[in-house]
Each structure stands twice: as structure tokens, then as C-alpha cells.
């Protein structure tokens with residue numbers, strides 16, 4: 001049965017880095033499809049080695065886009081697509097995701113032989129196209145990337161509200177460390193309070209910048225490193241994970257209270 | 263002639279802190295209205311001393327909201343309103359701004375005696391309600407808050423695209439420092455390349471956290487401090503500013519190139 005995973009989190013928190021490295025790790029054993037759902041359209045750059053054309057810009061110039069105009073193969077044969085987003089100020093930023101989902105279904109890209117599908121989704125607002133991957137037909141498990149910083153946990157809490165609203169399943173919280181004091185403890189307590197758990201802790205590492213500069217993942221460029229091993233372990237914990245829950249988000253005042261304790 | 267200013271920037275970059283402190287500074291000489299347009303609805307907390315009810319939640323429970331149910335007076339008699347936002351996953355996150363603008367016009371809150379109006383607007387996506395303050399009838403000058411970090415400049419560039427699309431005017435860039443290497447130089451170059459300029463540089467200061475903890479602005483709680491003086495100077499430069507331009511945003515590749523140089 002295909003594992004369909006959505007990765008959400010505040011813009012800039014580290015989703016694309018984590019998604020690309022997880023995909024690289026999975027590629028050893030499974031057929032993987034990565035779907036970028038962030039208007040930044042850069043999830044797949046470190047897998048394909050360059051920025052690929054987005055679905056939105058492709059359908060804009062030709063109504064009948066074919067598979068090989070939007071689907072690209074990257075490291076380890078990982079299949080890659082980018083939804084893209086409209087120009088700011090021109091309609092809903094999430095429109096790219098909606099257009100992309102329709103096209104992927106129409107072109108039969110969600111094919112039988114896929115074993116892992118990973119969505120990388122902007123989480124600063126959980127509305128319009130950005131909430132579409134939360135629907136059952138797209139992803140059945142959601143993981144939220146956060147650090148110990150107030151703003152990223154605030155966004156994580158908002159994403160929990162979206163997950164609850166759309167009756168989707170939260171599989172766990174990924175702590176992408178930013179060097180905050182007591183970071184893992186704060187994120188752990190947050191996870192516990194929303195009825196979830198930490199599924200991985202990713203330390204800061206300059207190998208991320210080094211491999212990113214060469215448009216590669218850490219798993220590809222530094223396979224022997226501790227950081228690559230951490231991404232592989234994260235991919236494994238998520239693949240083995242069987243505990244899901246509809247989250248219990250913090251109310252506005254409770255959230256403020258939670259933070260005041262730290 | 264009323265000065266109508268919109269402050270945009272990536273979530274968490276420091277807009278509300280800057281807006282509240284500018285308003286506190288202006289309150290000495292002018293009649294000021296602050297309009298929070300971020301679903302976080304916390305722009306006015308340090309002016310009023312507590313979180314105020316949002317327009318969206320107020321109209322939800324009673325169709326005919328009156329002035330004193332949505333308009334609150336804060337430090338220095340600054341008038342405060344919060345648009346609010348719907349629950350994540352429930353329609354457009356910017357819907358609160360649209361509902362708020364309609365109500366403020368209907369209740370005549372944009373009255374003759376106002377000398378400064380400041381909008382504090384979420385800038386992670388520039389769509390739906392979040393692009394409404396860019397329209398001429400609301401704000402005639404836009405300032406973008408950014409740090410030297412890639413993600414905040416990426417958002418700043420997106421906001422420039424939105425400003426250009428809606429034919430609004432960029433008055434300048436506010437650098438809210440995060441301690442990045444060569445931060446002011448990076449932000450200065452960015453400003454220059456989009457056809458604008460830096461109008462203020464705000465250092466990191468623990469007085470921000472200290473006054474925020476007491477739900478006050480730095481200008482109110484530490485009026486003699488260097489930080490308070492910096493906010494007052496920023497308010498003054500913005501008030502005196504006569505140079506505006508439709509920005510020239512970076513293309514996606516140019517932006518990557520710009521950053522690679524640093």
C-alpha cells in the first residue's frame with residue numbers, strides 16, 4: 001500500500017531539505033514521487049540538480065501538458081514535480097497546488113507502482129490550495145517540521161488546527177533544530193500537548209549548505225556523514241510509524257501560556 | 263492629509279513590534295489608527311495592554327457590531343483594531359482583512375481627524391485579503407520589514423511583486439536586524455536593486471522582550487533608551503519620506519544569483 005505523506009511547516013523552517021533527503025533515503029528501496037506544494041518551487045532542486053519547470057507555468061503556456069513536461073527524474077530515480085504558484089497579488093497563492101493535483105490525477109501520475117509519495121507544503125497559511133494535500137485522497141499522514149522558536153510552533157499549532165478541521169492524521173513532529181535553549185524539550189512538550197510525538201530531531205549542519213550549493217542532498221553528497229544517517233533514520237521512523245491521531249491544538253491563550261513557562 | 267502606511271514582511275520578522283512602537287512615537291503629536299491585518303491578531307497588544315477582540319470574531323457573534331466593540335484606545339490614545347482571521351482550514355486566511363475593511367468603512371472609522379493610519383500586514387503570501395491594504399483607498403505607501411536572512415528577503419521580493427502588480431508605492435525597506443553577517447550591506451544592496459532604499463535599521467534589543475512581557479512598547483516602558491530613540495527616528499523618517507517608487511522585483515534566478523554573492 002502506497003505511503004502518502006504530507007510535510008508541513010512554517011516557510012523557511014527546513015521542509016524541502018528534509019523532504020529531499022528523506023526521498024533520497026527512500027530511493028534505495030522504494031519508488032518515490034515528490035510533489036512540491038510551495039510557491040517557492042524549490043523542493044526538488046537538490047534531487048534533480050536544478051530547478052524544474054512548475055506545473056502552473058507549464059499549463060499557462062500550453063493547455064495539454066504531457067508527463068515529460070512536468071515530471072522529472074532525480075537522484076535514485078526519485079520522480080519530481082513542482083506545483084508552482086501564481087505571481088504575488090494575482091489570485092490565490094495556493095492555486096498552483098489545485099491545478100497541479102488535477103493534472104497529476106488526469107495524467108495518471110499517481111500510478112500503481114508508487115510506494116512513497118511525499119508532499120512538501122507551505123504552512124504559513126492553511127487555506128486554499130495549501131490545505132488540499134490534507135484531503136484523504138492525497139495524503140493519509142501529516143508530519144510537521146518545527147524548531148523551538150515561537151513563530152514556528154505558532155505555525156505548527158495552526159497546521160494542527162487545519163489537520164483537525166480536515167479530519168486528517170498527524171503522524172508526528174520533526175524537530176529541525178535552530179539552536180534555541182531547551183529546544184528539544186520545548187518541541188517535545190508541544191508535541192505531547194497536541195496529542196502527538198517527536199519522530200525525529202535534525203541537528204543544524206553545514207553539510208546542508210554545502211550540498212545545497214551543489215544542488216544535491218546530504219544523503220547523496222555526504223553519504224557517510226552523521227547527518228545523512230540522521231535523515232535515513234528519520235525516513236525509516238516515518239515509514240515504520242503506525243501511531244496517528246487527530247491533533248488537539250492549543251487555544252490562543254493556552255499557547256501564550258505554554259510559551260511563558262519557557 | 264492623512265498619512266496611510268502599510269507595513270509588510272514575512273511572519274515573525276518584527277512588523278508588529280515596529281508598528282506598535284512607531285504608533286507610540288506618533289501618538290505624541292498625531293491622531294493615530296493602527297489596523298492589525300495578521301491572523302495572529304497581536305499587533306495592538308502592546309498598545310492596549312492586552313489582546314483585543316478581533317473584528318472577524320465580533321461580527322461572527324453579532325451582525326451589527328458597533329464602534330466600541332471593535333475599536334479600542336491604547337497608549338497615547340492610539341486607536342486600535344484587529345481584523346483577525348478564520349480558523350485554519352476554513353476558507354481564505356485573508357478573509358478577516360476583507361471583512362474588517364468593509365466594516366471600518368461602514369462605521370466611519372476612517373474619520374477626518376485621523377493623521378496617521380498604519381496597517382500591519384502578513385506578508386508570507388500576498389493574496390486574498392492580504393493584498394487589500396495595497397489598494398489606493400487604504401494605504402498609499404508601503405514599507406517592508408526584513409532582515410538579512412534569505413527567507414525574509416525572499417518574502418520581501420514577493421511583496422515587491424505584489425506592490426508592483428497592484429501599482430502601489432514602495433516607500434522603503436526597514437532592516438530589523440537578526441545578527442546576520444554583513445546584514446545591513448545585504449539589505450542595502452537588496453533595497454537598491456529593487457529601486458528603493460533603507461529607511462531605518464533596528465538593532466536586536468532585549469528591551470523588546472522585556473516590554474513585550476508587560477504588554478507595552480519600548481517607547482512607553484523605556485522612553486530614555488537608545489532603542490526607543492531608534493523607533494522614534496524611524497517614525498520620523500517615514501513621516502518625512504517623500505521618495506516612493508513602484509519596485510522592480512528580482513526574477514527567481516536573479517534572486518538566487520544575488521544571494522550566491524554573499
Ligand SMILES: Nc1ncnc2c1ncn2[C@@H]1O[C@H](COP(=O)(O)OP(=O)(O)O)[C@@H](O)[C@H]1O
Nearest residue numbers: 011012013014015016017203204205208209212
Ligand atoms: N538541519 C539544517 N542545518 C543547517 N541548515 C539547514 C538545516 N535545515 C534547513 N537548513 C537551511 O535552512 C534554509 C531553509 O530550508 P528549506 O528546507 O528550504 O526550508 P522550507 O522548505 O521549509 O522553506 C535553507 O537555506 C537550508 O539550507
Ligand SMILES: Nc1ncnc2c1ncn2[C@@H]1O[C@H](COP(=O)(O)OP(=O)(O)O)[C@@H](O)[C@H]1O
Nearest residue numbers: 273274275276277278279465466467470471474
Ligand atoms: N529588534 C528586536 N529585538 C529583539 N527582538 C525582537 C525585535 N523585533 C522583534 N523581536 C521579537 O521577534 C518576535 C516577532 O516579532 P513580531 O513583531 O511579533 O513579528 P511579526 O509581527 O512580523 O510576526 C517577537 O517575539 C519580538 O519580541
Ligand code: SF4
Nearest residue numbers: 092127128354389390
Ligand atoms: S485562500 Fe489562502 S492562499 Fe488563497 S487567497 Fe486566501 S490567503 Fe491566499
Ligand SMILES: [Mg+2]
Nearest residue numbers: 015016038043
Ligand atoms: Mg521549501
Ligand SMILES: [Mg+2]
Nearest residue numbers: 277278300305
Ligand atoms: Mg505581528
